[in-house]
Amino acid sequence: MNKDGDTEDRIFEAAQAAFHEHGFDGARMADIARRASINQSMLHYYFRTKEQLFDAVFRKAILAVLPPAIAILGEDGPLLAKLERFAHRYVGILQANPHIPAFILFELRRNPEAIGRLAGETAGPVFARFRGDVERAVREGDIRPIEPSHLLANVVGLCVFPFVARPMLQGGLGMGNEAYDGLLRTRADHVADFLRHALRP
Amino acid sequence: MNKDGDTEDRIFEAAQAAFHEHGFDGARMADIARRASINQSMLHYYFRTKEQLFDAVFRKAILAVLPPAIAILGEDGPLLAKLERFAHRYVGILQANPHIPAFILFELRRNPEAIGRLAGETAGPVFARFRGDVERAVREGDIRPIEPSHLLANVVGLCVFPFVARPMLQGGLGMGNEAYDGLLRTRADHVADFLRHALRP
DNA sequence: GTCTATACCTCGATAGAC
DNA sequence: GTCTATCGAGGTATAGAC
Structure with a gap:
């Protein structure tokens, strides 16, 4: 090869x-x-060993996908603008590495606790801060009242799901590869738009 | 056992x-x-063979999860009410079978084309009809303009993602099992709510 | 229908020459 | 550092007695 x-x-x-x-x-x-x-x-x-070779590959996949996302959520500025940036950058990262999300979810089953711990250590502080950001935005009337944990799951899921469930969605929607690639290209704009509407007070 | x-x-x-x-x-x-x-x-x-035993298990998993979802999307009535019903029933199904979504996504990698075809055959007609429902709802001013394929991905993803990414989300959010179970119990209401807000004209 | 014993193969890993 | 040859464990599947 x-x-x-x-x-x-x-x-x-x-x-x-x-x-x-x-x-x-x-x-x-x-x-x-x-x-x-x-x-x-x-x-x-x-x-x-196979295990060590896998670990090297897995580590690289995690690093490609997690820190950039975390970095965006940790930035300053108004929540809505941040979420919009998140959608664009994160979907961009996933488009450059379309197989990584499924790969990580795959490994999630072999080793749930280890990955859960890893997620807690690296993403925990930022998520905690995100929770505060949401509560403040609600207090200040920037967005409607919403539970921060659910919102975070929504934001991440809206970006990631079309990549991990691609074969099923593409088949169900009767799309070809080109058509689905087109959907993925418009995904970031759509998610940003969707979030803005869903959160307006 | x-x-x-x-x-x-x-x-x-x-x-x-x-x-x-x-x-x-x-x-x-x-x-x-x-x-x-x-x-x-x-x-x-x-x-x-192992293969045939697996096929039996996989068939049952698909049947537990796909036809009910499809049935709801095929029902009559206003789009928003239908989406709300979908969220409740689908999240309910997933709560009763919390490991099935990851299992199906898992198999998606071993056999993407076959499952894509299956999805196209069983869900295709209903999804096509869903597309029409969305376009009509937009025309009649029930919801704001939105691309039907994206909306479908959103609806399904919002329901499914917290189940397939559980270890990662739970770890990242610093939750215990009980806390995350609580989040899943309120998930259907949250999704219905989120969709209603996101779609209002 | 259910058991024990085992055939047969694939896989990860190592030995050892070069 | 790279090769060939091979070991030994562990996997699916079958043979054949009961």
Whole structure:
């Protein structure tokens, strides 16, 4: 598949493709080696075990998707503008990495507690602050009264769901690949719009 | 685990638990046999192969979740009332089967085309009708202008997402199991409310 | 229908030459 | 660092007695 880059990079990219596609249990070390045009024993030379190779891939996926989102929610300024920025940047990130959300949810089942803890540590403080932001915006009449936890689930879900449920939605809506890509391209604007309407006092 | 019911039922229930928890690749036939307090060769006597046993479990999961949702969207009456009913009944179904959505999304990766086709066949006609309902509601001024495909993704996603992303959301929000269960209990009301506000003209 | 025993294979991991 | 060869565990599936 790929002969560029040094060996470790080739292995990592091949592993990334395999794990994103099949998850930990479904991926095969032999397949990864083949994709990297390399011998299977090299995988162990560089990453010791399948588990460690997976961890490297998973860590990269998390870092690509979580910190940017958290950063936006932690910014200053009016809540509505922030949510709008969030929708645009987050959907943009997901469009650049469309398979990552499903990959993370996939892993969520193998290791719910670990990921829950991780989420608590990294996102916890920002979410707590977000809760405060919402309550203040409500008090000041910027948005209608709403429960912050539900709102957060809404915002994230509206951005992420079309990516993780793509095959089902696309099939159900009778769309082709191009049509659904078009829907994803307009997604950020739609979500921003939807939130603005849903939150107006 | 369970010695009631005839053998085939015991096997099916054990398989259901195992597949829901670990997915096809992660589930083990030996584990299923153990859960059913039965010999491993019995699995093959009743279901031939792991694949066929899985298919039986998957079919049941789809039937538990898809037709009821479709039925609601196909009903008559004003769009907003229908969406409200959808939120309540669908979240109710998911609460009774909280692991099914993740299970289906899981399988979505092993077999995207097949499930896409299935969704197209069963949900396609109803979704097409839903599109018409939305356009009519917009024309008649019942709701503000909105793109039907996006709206459908929103409605389904708002109901489903808190179930599939539970470990991550629960961890991020710093909630315990009881607190998150509470959030899920108020979810239907919240979604109905959120949609009503988001769609008012 | 249910059991035990086992065949057969795939997979992750290692040994050891180069 | 990279290869070939192979080990050993663990997986699905079957054979065959009862």
